[in-house]
Amino acid sequence: MASILKAQKKQAAxxxxxxxxxxxxxxxxxxxxxxxxxxxxxxxxxxxxSSRGVTHRMRHFMNDLEALLPHVKKDAKLDSKNHLNLLPxxxxxxxxxxxxxxxxxxxxxxxxxxxxxxxGPSIKMHVQNVHTMDELKMTGNCLKGSRGLLCFxxxxxxxxxxxxxxxxxxHIFGVPPSARKAKPFIDHILTFSxxxxxxxxxxxxxxxxxPLQPSGPPQTSLVEIGPRFVLTPIRIxxxxxxxxxxxxxxxxxxxxxxxxxxxxxKGAKYGQRKLAxxxxxxxxxxxxLEENELAVSKIFA
Numbered sequence: 001m002a003s004i005l006k007a008q009k010k011q012a013a014x015x016x017x018x019x020x021x022x023x024x025x026x027x028x029x030x031x032x033x034x035x036x037x038x039x040x041x042x043x044x045x046x047x048x049x050s051s052r053g054v055t056h057r058m059r060h061f062m063n064d065l066e067a068l069l070p071h072v073k074k075d076a077k078l079d080s081k082n083h084l085n086l087l088p089x090x091x092x093x094x095x096x097x098x099x100x101x102x103x104x105x106x107x108x109x110x111x112x113x114x115x116x117x118x119x120g121p122s123i124k125m126h127v128q129n130v131h132t133m134d135e136l137k138m139t140g141n142c143l144k145g146s147r148g149l150l151c152f153x154x155x156x157x158x159x160x161x162x163x164x165x166x167x168x169x170x171h172i173f174g175v176p177p178s179a180r181k182a183k184p185f186i187d188h189i190l191t192f193s194x195x196x197x198x199x200x201x202x203x204x205x206x207x208x209x210x211p212l213q214p215s216g217p218p219q220t221s222l223v224e225i226g227p228r229f230v231l232t233p234i235r236i237x238x239x240x241x242x243x244x245x246x247x248x249x250x251x252x253x254x255x256x257x258x259x260x261x262x263x264x265x266k267g268a269k270y271g272q273r274k275l276a277x278x279x280x281x282x283x284x285x286x287x288x289l290e291e292n293e294l295a296v297s298k299i300f301a
Contacts, residue, residue, distance in 0.1 A: 042178070043176060043178070044174065044176055045072075045097060046071060046072045046073065046096060046100055047073055047100070048065065048072045048074045049075040049077065049078055049090070049099075049100075050062060050077055050078070050102035050103070051103050052078070055104075055108055057132065058102060058104065060134060061227060062074070062102065064132055064133050064226070064227045067144055068148070068190075068227075069172075069175060070145040070147075070175060070179050070180075070181035070182045070183075071175050071182065072100075073096055084242065085241065087117070087241055088115075088241065091117040098116060098172045099117050099240070100114055101241075107256075109126075109255045109256075110126075110127040111126055112124075112231060114168055114169070115168075115240045116168060116171065116240065117240045119239065119240060120237060120240040121164065121168065121236055121237060121240075121243075122237045122240050122241050123165060123233060123235075123236050124233075124234045124237070125199070125231040125232060126231070126252070127230070128229070128231075128232065129230045130229045131226060131228045132226065132227050133225065133227055136224075136226040136227070138225050138226050139223060140204070140224060140225040142188040146183045146186065147175040147177065147183070147185065147186050148175065148186065148187075148189060149189045149190070150169070150173060150174055150192070151189050152166050152169075152191075155194035156194060162194060164236060164246070165199070165236075169192060186206075188204060188206060189204045189206060189222065190203055191203075197233075197249065197251055199230065199231040199232075199233070200230050201227075201231065203224065203226060203227065205223045206222065207220070232249070233247070233249050234248075234249055
């Protein structure tokens, strides 16, 4: 009888241990309720795709982002620009909970959608001053697939849209340690700065040794790698690529409006020039003298 009780106690202890292991391995979004803290897992995956009509520079730029973020899954181009409601379904099919969508417009205008799928929020931004790694030709170099530190300017915490953008960028650009292509190294820093209501992106490599003195004491320094680009926030929507507008940038002027204003200015200059020509011809007609009776045309007529 005693041996049976010991066997039952041992079996119960094993069951408790297995149950605790299963509970510890569960994914938890919020803080733990019990006395023991449960392990949080970062399972962020990003779907990267673009619309039809992107240029070769934009394709190289997307390849740089794919190499920079090992947890990104690249998909084919999206044919339709007006049916953005298809993107959450594509992200679900690819088992991704974040989406980076580059939308190309006429005159090489590029817009970036950063969204949490399938429930949102989503941010629409205008992409400017894009420079790829091949164009910059920087001296820095980092391991492909390595994880990067995220550094945000303090300006993100001062405004509401900045805090929301910071949260979305943390989920998208923060590489999980359990990513399949990620290397167990951290050797570069991704910086996001706010200046003139625009987001400036830079990528720096962390160098722990002085290249002039390799055998000397360690001296940490930063060397820019690339790529670099500037984002101008336009609107923040409550849902994924749709929904109510949470934030609208009143200072943003679309590139089409800028081109239209330049064309109107050129048209105004042309109108002023034609008006000046008419005034000049009128002055010439007014300065003409009446024909004299002794003119050559009348004498030898």
